[in-house]
Every structure is written in C-alpha cells, then in structure tokens.
Amino acid sequence: MSTTNSIKQAAEAARNKTSEATKALAELDTMAAKQDFLHTPFMRAALPFINGGAGGMVATTVIQPIDMIKVRLQLAGEGARTGPKPTPLSVAREIIAAGKVMDLYTGLSAGLLRQAVYTTARLGFFDTFMNTLTTRAKGNGNQIGFAERAGAGLSAGGLAAMIGNPADLALIRMQSDGLKPIAERKNYTSVIHALRSIAKSEGITALWAGAAPTVVRAMALNFGQLAFFSEAKQRLKDTPLTPRSRTLAASAVAGFFASFFSLPFDFVKTRLQKQQRAPDGTLPYKSMVDCFKKVAKQEGLLRFYRGFGTYYVRIAPHAMVTLIVADYLGFVTK
Template sequence: MSTPPSSLKQDWLHTPFVRVALPFINGGLAGMTATAIIQPIDMVKVRLQLAGSAADSVATGGAMAVTRPTPFSIAREIVAAGKVLDLYTGLSAGLLRQAVYTTARLGFFDTFMNALTARAAANNTSDASKAGIGFGERALAGLAAGGLAAMVGNPADLALIRMQSDGLKPAGERANYKGVFDALLRISRNEGITALWAGCTPTIVRAMALNFGQLAFFSEAKTRLKQLAESQASKSTQTLAASAIAGFFASFFSLPFDFVKTRLQKQTKRSDGSLPYKSMFDCFRKVARDEGLLRFYRGFGTYYVRIAPHAMVTLIVADYLGWITK
C-alpha cells in the first residue's frame, strides 16, 4: 500500500484548488461514514440524557421517574414502540452535521498543520518536529479547529437533538419533522433564526474538550505503548489501543458539556414564553442542584462506546481517503 491506484491519480487531483479542498472533503466523508455506523448508539445516548429531566418534570407538572433508565432499556423501548429503523431517527441531521462539522474540523486542522509545516520549511528545517511544531502547537490547532467547526455545525446539531427527542413528547405535542431541512426551516420560522445556535457555547466548549482529550491522550498513550510494547504489539494494535484510551479521556472531559448542550438544544419555550434554562451556566447550576453532580455523567458508558468507535472509524477512513487521493 505504498502507491495509490494509478487510476485515481488524475491531474485534476493535483490542481491547487483540489489540493486545498481535499482535506475538507475527505474529512466530511469520513465523519459521515462513522455517523452512519454509530447513529443507533447516539440515539440511545441522547434519550438517556433526556430521560427524567427535572426541567421537563416541572414543565409538565409531573414527578421524576423512579425507575432509572439504562441504554438497554431505552433501546428495547424504542424498538418495542416502533421499528428497528427508529434507532436511525435523525440520521439525516447527523449526516448533515458531519458534512459540516467534521469537514470543517479536519479541514481546518490539516490547514493549520500545513501552515505550521510551511513555517518549518521557512526556517530551513525539513523535520517539522525540530522546528517547534510540538504537542502544544498541535493541541492548539486541534482546539481551534474544533471550536470553529462546532460553531459552524451547531444548526445541524440542534436539528439532530430536536429530531431525536421528539419521540419523548406526548403524541399530540410532537413536531414530527420530515427531515433535517424541515426541522431547520420550522425551528427558524417558529423560534427565530438565532434559535439555530441555541446551546452554541457548550457545543464549542464540548468540541474543544473532546479534541483536547483525543489529541493529548492519544499522543501520550501512543508514545507510552510504543515504549512498553515495541516488540510485542504491531503498530496498528498500538494505534487502536491508544485510540481507545484517548476516547475515554475525550469522553470524560466532554460529556458534561455534551449533556448541557443536549438539554439546551432540546428545550422549547413554556406556555408563558420562558425557557427552563437561561444559559449554559444556569443549566449546570440547576441540574447540579436538582439532580446531583453525577447526573452529568449518566450514560458515560454509552457515550464512550459512541465516541471511541466514531473517532477510530473517522480517522481510518480519512487516512485511507488521504492515501488514495495523495
């Protein structure tokens, strides 16, 4: 696998415009592939986070559910209430989010790294690692790319949450969105265009925390594993193990922000026009007070099972696409 297929090495692939666009295109395709595989897990994760919300209980005048839901009970209820395909509710929004978010995230990161590499070349050094492109700069590039991409992709992310949580409402109150574009249109028409950026702050912080966990701990774990198992494990095995470790820390750092983002994006105005949560900090405060600090980590196992494979599939597909188009 040292030379890409000659049939794919066309002159148009090496034009300046295509070379700039390829990191974004490959990143988007990789993210969409991973989302198509992981979507059922994401659906269960969102339902698990929203189950038994204190704000929903107050809004509906009911009491908090006594039975604590589990990923398996939620998946069983979804299948029992409809069809297996219900686990793919919101897939169109998930694919759109990846087409925007992952395209931007990986594209920006690659662009930033190319700029750092160019700076290394300007310093008369061919070895980037010796030109000051260390862990700190790579981490900052990842944080910046994640934050920018999250801001751009927030509308699609909000539509995904609304579509996945719609089934939790009473039948007469459901929006029954026909697809992601129908959701975006109706939300902007009924709540204003700015509503598409509801939960934007925790979304950006979540993306930065997620990227930090992946970058910092993937790099550290890979180095440690290489030292400990240089002669006992293959390079691919070390990479997969490091990805799993990075996925754990990425999940740990980002889950509280993902939880708050989900709550903020799911909420709609009450009959009096008010919202359950006024801001990210208000949501953190009320959930911690009414539901306890551990509530932020409910569904950690499900979240990890979603984050780690999604990251692995995305990176593997992106790497392959980069190889056949280089």
C-alpha cells in the first residue's frame, strides 16, 4: 500500500514539475516574442523617433505654463524701446487675473502636437545620424568627435523644424490670441481649429510663416542641446558618476547651451509667427533679417535676450526631461 502511495506521489510531483516547466517555457516564449518584436528592423529604426517624441510630450506637459509666460514676455512692448518692462511674475499674475490658472495651459494641444512631430523627428533623426556616423567611424578605426555631433544636431534640427512649423505656428497664435482686443480674438478651441482657421483665412502657405527663423532656431537649439549633451556624456564617461547621474549632468549642460544659442532666433520666430496683415495688406516684418534689423533699431539689441531667465527655466528643464525620458526609454528598449 505504501509503495502504491509513493508511486502516486511521485507521479503527482512529476506532473506538477511538468506543468511548471510548461508555464515557464510559455513565459519564455512570450518574452522572446516581445523581444523579437523590439528587435525587428522596423522597430529598431522607429524606436529613436518614438522615444524622442514621448520624452518631448512629457516635458511639454510639465513646462507649458513657463512657455506661455515666455511668449507673452517676447511680445510685450513690441515696437518701443522704452515703456513698462514686464517680469515673469507680473505676466503670470496678469494671465491669472484675466481668467484662471488653467489659462497658463493655453495652447497645450498645439504644444503636444508640435512635440509629437518636431521632437519625434529631431531626436529620431539625430540618433539615426549618430548611429550611421558611429558605424562608419568604427569601420575606419576612428571615433566620432564634436564636429560630427554638431553636424548631426544641426541637420536633425533643421529637418524637424520644417516638418513641425505648422504646429509651432498654431501654438504661438493660440498663446498670443489673449493679447488682442476681445473683438479681434479668434478664440481658438484646439490646435486643429487653429490650423484650419489660419489655412482658411490666410492660405495653406501661411502655416509655414516664420519657417526660416524656426529652422535656424531649431538648428541652434539642437546644436546646443544634442551636440553638447552627447559630448558631455562622453566626457563624463570616465568619472565616478552613475549612468543616471551622467545623463542628468549632461542634460543640464545641454540646457544652458541650447538656451544661449537659440533665444535670439526664438524671439524673432515668435514675432514673425504672431504677426498678421494690416487692413492695407502689409506686415510689420518682411523677413527674418528685416525683423532683426527693426527690433535692434527700435527696441535695442538686448531685447533679443529679454526673458533669458524665463527661457532658460523653460528650455533647460524641457531639455533635461526630454533627454532623460528618451535616454531611459532607449535603455529599456535596448
């Protein structure tokens, strides 16, 4: 009897082990399938774009109120050298007093669309260019230097800016709409409404208004952000810092240089994208160069750096959040 029980127990134990092994194999197969999907040629090419876009959208959601204040600062006192000088706090108080706290998030839909297009493209192109340059350099027994990183950043920024200009234009129009007299406001309800309204009243080509300074700004910003981020990470590689700490430090360095190089172009871009035709059909600024000349003459050279503190507080955390999220997603999906 005891032998029979022993046999039954052994059989049951064998069945349990077989069942556990089957489950383990099934889990391994599922993980392998997921891993194989992530490593398909299509996904390997798409992941830099997906990770970059996700990082940019997270950062924009966090930074949007600061961006709103930055735009209002740039548009204040247009055409006059003297007059009241608004501060970030006074602008914020004015926005809140005129409506409600959520008005600081005006244009968020346009900001998210812009990130979905622009940041997806610029980080995706940058990673793609860097991978190509790295492979080529290794094949020649070399390492890529700052010049290659700068070239990749400039190229990625320019291409992405052309693609994302309509969303960027819609964002500026939505954020500046509240500065107009009530009777002249468009009262855009969403980024789609803004894009349709602009295209209908001004023509499709109007969606690329300010494209020249937008492209130059993007190239300057990417040069400061991506080239210096990549260079700083490389320089910090041999330090005692952990990989996460290196990413944080490199993104802080990148945020400063991105702000410094891009603010004058961002200022001109905002002015050009905000302008609309007068009743006689004329525009305040004829081109990017004309805008630079008129602002320098009428408002002074320092006006191009008005709101640098606000811009830095907007750009640096945005750059840091974007790069950290994208870097983390790149690590997870490696």
